Amino acid sequence: MAKVPESKKxxxxxxIVPIRAKIVMSNILFVVLAFYFLSAYVTQAYPNRFIQGLPxxxxxxxxxxxxxxxxxxxxxxxxxxxxxxxxxxxxxxxAIFALPLSFLASSNINKNAVLYQFIRFFLNIIRTIPELILxxxxxxxxxxxxxxxxxxxxxxxxxxxxxxISETIEAIDPNPLEAIRATGGNVIQVIWYGVxxxxxxxxxxxxxxxxxxxxxxxxxxxxxxxxxxxxxxxHQLALFNFANVSTIVLMTFFAVTIIDFISNxxxxxxx
Amino acid sequence: xxxxxxxxxxxxxxxxKMQYALIGLIMFVLYYIALTMTDLTYxxxxxxxxxxxxxxxWDPFFNPDIQAKVPTYIGYMVETLAIAxxxxxxxxxxxxxxxxxxxxxxxxxxxxxKGILNGIxxxxxxxxxxxxxxxxxxxxxxxxxxxxxxxxxxxxxxYAEVIESIDMKVLEALKAGxxxxxxxxxxxxxxxxxxxxxxxAIYRFEIDVRSxxxxxxxxxxxxxxxxxIASMQRNxxxxxxxxxxxxxxxxxxxxxxxxxxxxxx
Numbered sequence: 001m002a003k004v005p006e007s008k009k010x011x012x013x014x015x016i017v018p019i020r021a022k023i024v025m026s027n028i029l030f031v032v033l034a035f036y037f038l039s040a041y042v043t044q045a046y047p048n049r050f051i052q053g054l055p056x057x058x059x060x061x062x063x064x065x066x067x068x069x070x071x072x073x074x075x076x077x078x079x080x081x082x083x084x085x086x087x088x089x090x091x092x093x094x095a096i097f098a099l100p101l102s103f104l105a106s107s108n109i110n111k112n113a114v115l116y117q118f119i120r121f122f123l124n125i126i127r128t129i130p131e132l133i134l135x136x137x138x139x140x141x142x143x144x145x146x147x148x149x150x151x152x153x154x155x156x157x158x159x160x161x162x163x164x165i166s167e168t169i170e171a172i173d174p175n176p177l178e179a180i181r182a183t184g185g186n187v188i189q190v191i192w193y194g195v196x197x198x199x200x201x202x203x204x205x206x207x208x209x210x211x212x213x214x215x216x217x218x219x220x221x222x223x224x225x226x227x228x229x230x231x232x233x234x235h236q237l238a239l240f241n242f243a244n245v246s247t248i249v250l251m252t253f254f255a256v257t258i259i260d261f262i263s264n265x266x267x268x269x270x271x
Numbered sequence: 272x273x274x275x276x277x278x279x280x281x282x283x284x285x286x287x288k289m290q291y292a293l294i295g296l297i298m299f300v301l302y303y304i305a306l307t308m309t310d311l312t313y314x315x316x317x318x319x320x321x322x323x324x325x326x327x328x329w330d331p332f333f334n335p336d337i338q339a340k341v342p343t344y345i346g347y348m349v350e351t352l353a354i355a356x357x358x359x360x361x362x363x364x365x366x367x368x369x370x371x372x373x374x375x376x377x378x379x380x381x382x383x384x385k386g387i388l389n390g391i392x393x394x395x396x397x398x399x400x401x402x403x404x405x406x407x408x409x410x411x412x413x414x415x416x417x418x419x420x421x422x423x424x425x426x427x428x429x430y431a432e433v434i435e436s437i438d439m440k441v442l443e444a445l446k447a448g449x450x451x452x453x454x455x456x457x458x459x460x461x462x463x464x465x466x467x468x469x470x471x472a473i474y475r476f477e478i479d480v481r482s483x484x485x486x487x488x489x490x491x492x493x494x495x496x497x498x499x500i501a502s503m504q505r506n507x508x509x510x511x512x513x514x515x516x517x518x519x520x521x522x523x524x525x526x527x528x529x530x531x532x533x534x535x536x
Binding site (some may be wrong): 032035036038039040044047049050053056057061064065081082085086088092124128129130131132133140141142143144145146147216217219220223224233245249252257260 | 301302304305306308309310311312313314320323324327349350352353354356357360361389393394395397398401402403405406407410411412414415416419481482484485488489492495498499502505507510514517518521522525
């Protein structure tokens with residue numbers, strides 16, 4: 001009889017989770033929760049209010065947004081086309097300019113450490129700026145209209161695209177590059193015959209991915225006057241014309257879904 | 272090249288060529304529409320680009336009025352961070368059940384779960400912000416709701432992928448050892464998914480900080496509203512200072528978050 005509790009004792013002294021890990025975990029949990037309550041205090045969004053807010057939003061959707069005004073469809077459609085055009089042009093420009101930048105930002109092609117670090121730093125700075133703020137700045141320079149939208153999205157997607165592409169370039173198979181260098185190929189030849197065949201599917205796939213992001217982003221741009229669907233959305237909101245607002249929201253939802261679907265299909269086949 | 276040099280006959284690539292021609296045609300039409308229908312006229316302001324640039328990024332440092340407002344701007348930025356933090360944390364918790372619902376190995380209706388998450392992701396965040404501002408009123412509270420609901424889409428999808436990739440042998444071993452369902456989840460699933468779940472949540476926080484700077488334009492709190500107002504008043508010194516505050520704060524958060532994520536995974 002004395003043996004059983006003793007063996008139980010040894011099991012009890014070796015905890016499944018180490019005590020140190022437990023202390024670290026509970027400290028992390030404490031910090032995370034402390035920050036949460038601070039944020040909840042600042043924003044007045046305590047957990048119970050978060051739960052309370054959802055039915056109010058649902059009621060609003062049911063009462064005010066429904067039914068949508070289908071007579072407004074044509075106007076929305078032309079704005080959606082403009083939004084899509086802005087996204088397409090910006091993505092194309094970004095895809096063209098991102099390629100040389102990504103070669104400069106990959107350590108296995110660009111051996112100049114100073115230039116490499118500088119380009120990386122430049123790309124990091126670009127990516128910190130939210131696209132809407134780029135639009136605000138560009139409107140200051142080139143005035144209201146779709147051109148500012150294209151410019152803002154171009155800079156915004158240049159940062160993302162160059163980062164994704166340069167990471168892929170750094171991860172490609174180095175053997176073909178070495179073989180071309182060994183036989184006397186210069187940098188251009190290394191890129192053209194060594195990197196491009198490996199990179200091309202990824203490059204196309206990333207460009208499509210950025211196009212998806214840009215379609216979503218260009219919805220917002222109209223709010224500051226950079227063209228597209230955001231412009232009419234802002235007007236209808238200011239007029240509290242929620243039937244039209246809901247038409248815009250629904251049609252944007254469908255457009256984004258269709259574009260995402262097509263782009264996903266193409267990307268699945270590429271990589 | 273004669274046939275003698277190439278004993279293997281050339282593959283029939285007519286189909287491939289047709290595909291390329293079709294893709295080329297589609298792209299031509301798309302670009303034609305884009306270039307002809309978009310109004311890309313340049314409407315430069317009366318100020319030269321150089322003047323605007325100087326007023327945005329040089330003058331704010333020497334303007335005492337703007338310098339006096341820096342603490343206010345930092346206050347707005349703190350509110351922005353609070354919106355992003357509260358929203359992301361709520362989403363990180365709410366996304367867990369959605370992740371289990373959408374994972375192939377834990378749910379029989381994973382198509383339904385994936386469908387819900389895709390639906391949430393297809394709505395641009397500004398739409399959520401509009402709906403919440405219109406229903407619960409202006410202020411950071413609406414921003415937290417918008418960020419919280421919108422982030423579930425991406426986090427749920429990433430969580431589902433993590434759950435799909437866990438080692439099922441551990442769970443089997445626990446079950447064989449006589450663990451019940453709760454114990455299997457607590458000792459088998461949780462330790463495997465926690466590092467990646469928290470890493471994705473921190474990554475999402477980075478994105479949400481950027482989003483919550485934007486949401487102010489529809490009245491969802493944060494630095495967005497004063498920024499837009501200043502830009503409409505052509506008060507470029509104030510716009511420049513707020514931009515600098517945003518860039519510095521976002522950069523610091525990105526660096527911290529990258530460091531934490533490196534240590535977790």
